[in-house]
Amino acid sequence: MPSTAKKKSSHWVKAILVMLLGLSVLIATVLWASLFKAYPITGNKQMLAINQGDTYSGLIDRLAQEDKISFPIVLKLYQKFVIGESLKAGVYEVTEQMSVAKVLSMLADAKNAQMNRILVIEGTTFKQLIERLKKDALVKQEVSHLPYDQLLKALNIPYTHPEGLFAPNTYFFAKGESDKNILLDLYQRQMKALDEAWQNRAEDVPYKTPYEALIMASIIEKETNVDSELEQVSGVFARRLKIGMRLQTDPTVIYGMGDQYDGNITRQNLRTPTPYNTYTMHGLPPTPIALPSQKAIEATLHPDDADALYFVATGKGGHTFSATLAEHNRAVQEYLKVLRANKE
Structure with missing residues (x-):
């Protein structure tokens, strides 16, 4: 009986070890696919522009939509718990074989920018x-x-x-x-x-x-x-x-x-x-x-x-242009209808 119990225990230990090994392999695969693979660029180097007000979350979502990165949730967690800083506006140089994690970390420090991007709206x-x-x-x-x-x-x-x-x-100036x-x-x-x-x-x-x-x-x-x-x-x-x-x-x-x-x-x-x-x-x-x-x-x-002398917003984008005050007043009433409908 003791011998049988030992065998069962040994099987459980082996099973757990196999599961842990498989989990470790899965985690390593996910980390490599998300953080440690090369950031996708064209050629030996490429400039990456970050606007004032851009966010890590927005950048990561955009890259995911373009199929340039994998496991965006992992990258967001990496930014939150490892990087901790926000994106800094500027123009950054990304070189061949630079990892996704390294690029994300680089974007948190404006000193890494090659040029300063200034957006005048x-x-x-x-x-x-x-x-x-x-x-x-x-x-x-x-x-x-x-x-x-x-x-x-x-x-x-x-x-x-x-x-x-x-x-x-949008302008680019030297730092x-x-x-x-x-x-x-x-x-x-x-x-x-x-x-x-x-x-x-x-x-x-x-x-x-x-x-x-x-x-x-x-x-x-x-x-x-x-x-x-x-x-x-x-x-x-x-x-x-x-x-x-x-x-x-x-x-x-x-x-x-x-x-x-x-x-x-x-x-x-x-x-x-x-x-x-x-x-x-x-x-x-x-x-x-x-x-x-x-x-x-x-x-x-x-x-x-x-011959238009008046215009008013449509409430749906754009404006209605009118030549007479009567036409304009009707357009205003249509605009007010749209506003009331939107509120309701």
Whole structure:
């Protein structure tokens, strides 16, 4: 009997050992497939760009969808418990045979970046641009802390207000580049785009100077994010200016409210005069209200030749354009129906 019990015990031990061995092999296989295999690149090396605001979770999900990695949950756990840091914006060099784990760890330290990626979003303000530069550890701070008038003087820019003067886009600068050089580069790009568009402008646009066109481009930029509508919005505002009709555009009211804006516009806000409130004033505001893209600048100087004087959001993306107030009022009612239906 004892001999039989020993044999049974021995079989159990062997079975457990086999299971543990199999589990160990499985774990090793998963770890290799997820963490230790080579990060997929084309050629001997490849640049990997990380935007401001990108996350490890988003990056890992994207790579999984592209079938470039395996076992994304393992990579997320590795990031959470081993790396612990967040992604740092920049452009990183990934070399051949570099493991997935090494790449993920590299992205947690901005010092590893080869170049600094700076994203300037169209329609954002100069204040937002400056705040982004101030927070970027890879940008050498020289002028961002200055009051706007002193900053413009330091950059030798012949304007009294910085809004709209800097081109939005995605840029790559060397680590340690100064905010002064970055701003100068963005300014020169914007002025070049504006000058070229002005030279090729359509006949009879209602703007006396390129700067007036820049002001309008910033308004158009804020009014629609649908590229195909840019010239239509431009046409509405150009026709209003020609007939002496007020622009009555909400983004100018918001800009004039400054830090008082809390996400809502009231009727009282529309009635309260500011230098930017186009509900209470005729013509253009004194400066741009945002950083307009080259597309918005081009649209400003090439408005459509339709007859619309009004537009309102559809609630489904895009806008409805109308030639008469009666048509516009019907479009507004349709928009309100969509809003009520969405709430219900």
